[in-house]
Amino acid sequence: MILVCLILIPFIGGLLCWQAERFGEQPPRWIALGTMLLELALVLGVWWHGDYGLNAVQGASDWVLEWRADWIPRFGIEVHLALDGLSLIMIALTGLLGVLAVVCSWHEISRRIGFFHLNLLWILGGVVGVFLAIDLFLFFFFWEMMLVPMYFLIALWGHSGSTGNTRIQAATKFFIYTQASGLLMLVAILGLVFAHHAATGEYSFSYEALRHTAQNELSPQMAWWLMLGFFIAFAVKMPVVPLHGWLPDAHAQAPTAGSVDLAGILLKTAAYGMLRFALPLFPEASQAFAPVAMGLGILGIFYGAILACGQHDLKRLVAYSSISHMGFVLIGIYSGTELALQGVVVLMVAHAFSASGLFIISGQLYERLHTRDMRLMGGLWGRIKGLPGIALCFVAASMGIPGTANFVGEFLVLFGTFATWPWVVVVASGGFVLAAIYSLFIMQRVYFGPAKEDTPLGGLDGREIVMMLGLLALVLWVGLYPGPLLDTSEAAMQNVEHIMTLEETPAMPEETP
């Protein structure tokens, strides 16, 4: 029942925020903050009480919490929610970034506050649903549903670009990309369901049943096509390079809270989807597909990093750096070793922290300078108190300096992948050089160099300092002591690894962390 609460809390909170607008500007903000804090507290409570270090029974999923009820009996569709270490980490992340998103838009959003928070909270509710749903129909339901409020967030509260309507164009592009690819996933899901129907005579969208069908009943060719349907949907959201067109625009036009949600959690739903559905459902096809995925990952790392170097808009730069980071995630996922998969989890968390940090900083700069063009910045180190130092820390984290969470994640991914794909690791490591370049560009262009003006700008207020230092503390904590995180996701990742390697020759080296 607690799982249902986790999903419902943001939805109900959102409706309350909408209605609370009639009492003034502050109530919606406080309600939204309270809702997300409650959500976070609940997740942490679940984390505290559950035991996630258990080794999985090999090949079977072991859910720590589970809840199911009939929904559409005609097709055997159930409301089936389940939680394991991976989804727990993701939901905790969602709760945390939800709090951040509410806090960082405290002053930024001044129009139609209630409706803004309705959308914000519904996105978070949808994302929590994605992380908990185990029935494939339910998963798809949430997957598509969370796009609508995100669309509104970008289209209505986004920053208009130089030429008129670009925020609406960006939002529409985002929506069409993700929705169309989602329909491909629906086709793939249905293909699987009807294969199951042909084999057993029953309709079911259940994860376990379909996994059984996918591994035993499908012809390799069919499995390949269905896997591709899932992969494309996740690849668009992640984004993997040829399908990334929506991301820079969406980020550049979105309000800060929207960027934080996009980079912090929406992109992670894609990686989660791969780990939870694409790989376990189609292990053989995924193995066969791994070389292509590795290639796309490397392409993403370099493409994102090189384009990041050439950006003038601070948020676009961070957006392209996200593409680069997601390249590492993709490589880690398809390497199939437990070490790399653990690295993927850490890297997702780390990227969520560092990218949201950088987006929040861009938002704060925008509030003070009313521009995000780095050519108009420069020399800000002396003009703003506090912010440049914090920015330096987040840039360092994004670069992957030892001691930060990103370092742990990237190191584990590369180390884990080396055993199976040494050359991929060698090439991908080159991405670090580019990461250093664009990270230093940020510092150089924004904070150093000659100042454009001498008037000091307002320093950070208490809200901003608490928010940034808290985030920074988390980056460092995960960077220095990733143990709890790794323990929590261990069982789930072992499971994925086991599924991936089951079909392989036994010569495959077993990794132990």
Place this chain on the structure above:
Amino acid sequence: MTSLLALSPLIIVCATAIVVMLTIAWRRCYDLTATLTVIGLNLALAAQLLAWWQAPLDVTPLMVVDGLSIFGGVLILVATLACATLGHAYLEGARGPREEYYLLLLCAAAGGIALVSSRHLASLFFSLELLSMPLYGMLAYTYRERGALEAGVKYMVLSAAASAFLLFGMALLYARTGHLDFVGLGEALAAAGGDGWLLAGMGMMLIGLGFKLSIVPFHLWTPDVYEGSPAPAATFLASASKVAVLIVLLRLLQSAPATEDAWFHSLLAVLAFVTMLAGNLLALMQQDLKRLLGYSSIAHFGYLLVALVINEGLAVETAGIYLVTYVLTTLGAFGVVTLLSSPYGGADASRLHHYRGLFWRRPYLTAVLTVMMLSLAGIPLTAGFIGKFYIVALGVEASRWWLVGGVVAGSAIGLYYYLRVMVTLFLPEPGMQRRDATTDWAQRAGGVVVLALAALVVLLGVYPAPMIDWVRLMAAT
């Protein structure tokens, strides 16, 4: 007696039409006419239950009362009720006689109910004309408006041409087989095989019915008629009229297995594919909401044709579910347009700029339209998603990958213009012209109908099990 009970909905609607006519002749009273109409329609709706107890039953060689006809009858009656309620608010401001609108509406509804129970080409033609003739009058009801007059005349001329095709097709079929009832026709067709004259006859009938469903390439009238006609009449045309024709086409294709013929089959498939893509592509750049909804309805009937093409497995169920979701959504979307244009005063408020920033003036009305747009686009949490799910599921089940690809591509294109409408509603800048619903719209009958429709669309989107059960029950009888 059982036959009379089985036909009671039709009889009640016809009786109401006569009563309304006599009332108008006796004394013109707008509210009284409207009330009588609504009472009659509600009675007919209740009488569907009586009919259900008799089903399935062949009533004379012309009619049959079974699950399909009751299903269609209920949808038509619900749509007619909505049109009557919406029309009441709309026509309040109209000059000239207003009462005859209800008379026309009732006659058209009777035609629709008769059409869904036809199992004979004679009753098909007769009831199709009974459905269409009053529509000419309804579409041109506000004839002082140039657009409405144009819509009425255009629909009349093209509809007559389509009826001619239909008749010619029937004549060819009769000449070759000597049968006019669907079952006999089906057997004769199956026995005759791929005779050229029979195929020509089937093709001509398809043209006639395809015109009513505005299937590409017989769709050219749709946008102009939708745009020009008064909103309640367009609502009826888009919902009840199309449902009736689709159901009779479904019955025809089910009982006459001419679709087994490969040539005819692939023709239908190509039409479906072209219709869904063309409808969506043409809608992309429209600046008028009613016109846009017209093109969108073309696309939706393209999706529905997929169910007719496949015609096995889940097909009937899919068509039923999709029709329910389509009717509810269309009624809701047109309902909002009607409310904004009520009471009648010149051309309808359907240009997109009329809707700019509507959210900040009429949040609930906007919420309704947003839900309808999302439902048309097939986004989860709305009934439209369930319909879209069924269509894709049907295509995947039958492994018709081209059609599935068409549905996916069509939906992706469709998103663009549905989103355009949606975001217009929320844009803060004030529009150049303001047309607004009356301030007490939510307390009036039309407003209640629209709100109820929105609630229903969301409810069925979240919990579709009752709808699925009902449609399956109807499809099984």
